[in-house]
Amino acid sequence: MLYAVVDIETTGSFAAANGITExxxxxxxxxKVLNFYESLVNPHVPIPYFIERLTGIDNNMVANAPSFEEIAGQVYELLQDKIFVAHNVNFDYSFVKYHLDAAGYEIDEKKLCTVRLARKVIPGLNGYSLGKLTQQLGIHHGARHRAGGDALATADLLAMIVARDTNGAIAAALKGNTAESYIPPHLPVEQIAQLPGTPGVYYFYNAEGKVIYVGKAINLRKRVKSHFSNNKVNRQKQDFLRETARISYKQCATELMAHILESTEIRRLWPIHNRSQRGYLPQFGLFSYEDRNGFMRLAIEKNRQAAKPLYTFNTAVEGQMRLRELISEFNLCNRLCNISPDCECSMHADADEYNARVEEAMEWMRKLLPTFAYIDKGIEENEHSCILIMEGNFVGMGYLSDKKQQMETLEILKSHLEPLQDNDFIRNLVYKHATANPDKCVEFAGAHVLSAVESVK
Incomplete structure (x- = not known):
């Protein structure tokens, strides 16, 4: 078996918009070493200053060097029918494959990562970066952060791993190459293997323990594996692979509960690699306040943290339509509802009488908003999951071991649930499932159950 131990220096962290400099x-x-190849490469883009400082390679050094296209044929021949080896192999492989493809050469070699292999074959060390490994293992490491010096040190590390591999770690890695080779080098494979095949929410952490991504899944193990099923060369994918160091999860009984938990956790943690749901917050609300003349006013305004709206809307137009409906139904004043600046109506001659109509309108709106529990299967066989909506707002969710007793009143039910932050995204999810599955809903009137608890499966 022959190995091609590769190291490259680049102008940036992802192949799609960066070049190779060495x-x-x-x-x-x-x-032992059978052959050694090394070349500077002209990336035809400026080398960033911080990379010059790290590698010592500057624009003058590569000005007369060949482009990658000129050496692509030689690189291709060297890699053919070899095991592609590198320290953090996904990074080097993504660059080399991308630039070979651009030059008209296609490779599909098996890969080995010396970071991952060293963790398995030589466990218990204080760090597995190339510098720390060579220092701890007594491997000569000249010309650090240069392709030649790093590749030769990695080759010596490979020889040490091969000599100590008594449990077949290399053979196992090559056998499962299509799946494991894309897993981030600092992420223990065991953490993925231990994931259950059930619904839930998973968390990716960086080396400092900060959550960098939150996701939901119908099947936790399958979904997490799918994140590492390819080696895309864009910035987001490569940053994600490089930063992920640990995984944790929370199991949920249903996909709906996983969806809800994901939404609340994204808004609680704001992970750097989560793009979805960032803009999914209601922009406008229906607010009430008393003016200096003692009249209750209604207005559609942008949401603000200091006050809680009576109702929320995604657009101002949607809010204005609902407010005009209230004006028509309860004979409210256009001016006092901030619909028009002028009004000659006599609807607001007496503040107390007018305010009573406003209160009636607000109570009518509150009654339109449902209070119900959405009951479904639990994680364990002898329990049920519960999602609670009160006056149209999502309150929380949890698990019930004695459905009839724990749902006797709203207050008792709430005490058994985990309170979670409300938002339009979650409400819409619950309403959608409730409409599709009315048999799973238990309605409340006031503080007490209105529909039969026993009928909910």
């Missing part, structure tokens, strides 16, 4: 390839048989 490449080194060590052909190795697992015991």
């Amino acid at each position: 490449i080194a390839i060590v052909i190795h048989d697992g015991e």
Whole structure:
């Protein structure tokens, strides 16, 4: 078995918009070096200053170097029929494959990551970066952060791993290459293997323990694996692979509960790699306040943290339509509802009488908003899951071991649920499921159950 141990220096962190400035390839048989290739490369884009400082490679050094296209044929021949090896292999492989593809050469070689192999074969070390490994294992590491020096050090590390691999870690890695080779090098495979095949929410952490991504799943193990099923060369994918160091999860009884938990956790943690739902917050609300003349006013305004709206809307137009409906139904004043600046009506001659109509309108709106519990299967066989909506607002969710007793009143039910933050996205999800599955809904009138608890499966 022959290995091609590769190291590259680049102008940036992802292949789709960055070039290679230097490449080194060590052909190795697992015991010794058979061939060594090294070349500077002209990326035809400026090298950022911080990369110049890290690698020592500047624009003058690569000005007369060949482009990658000029050396692509030689690189391709060196890699053919070899195991592609690198320290954090996904990074080097993504760049080399991308630029070979651009030059008209296609590779599809098996890969080995010396970070992951070192963790398995030489456990218990204080860090697995190339610098820390060479220092701890006594491997010569000259010309650090240059392709040649790093590739030769990685080749020596590979020889040490091969010599110590008594449990077949290399063979196992090659056998499961299509799945495991894309997993981030610092993420233990065992954490993925231990994930259950049930609904839930999963969390990706960086090396500092900060959550960088939250996702939901019908099948936790399958969904998490899908994140690492390819080696895309865009910035988001490569940053994600590089940063992920740990996974945790919370199991849920149903996909709906997982969807709700994901939404609340994204808004609680705001992970850097979550793009969805960032803009899914109601922009406008129906607010009430008393003016200096003692009249209750209604207005559609942008949502603000300092006050809670009576109702929320995604657009101002939607809010204005609902407010005009209240004006017509309860004979409210256009001016006092901020619909028009002028009004000659006599609807507001007496503040107390007018305010009573406003209160009646608000009470009517509150009655339109439902209070119900959405009951479904639990995680365990002898329990039920419960999602609670009160006056149109999402309150929380949890699990009930004695459905009849724990749902006797709203207050008792609430005490058994985990309170979670309300938002339009969650409400719409619950309403959608409630409409599709009315048999799973238990309605409340005031504080007491209106529909039969026993009938809900």
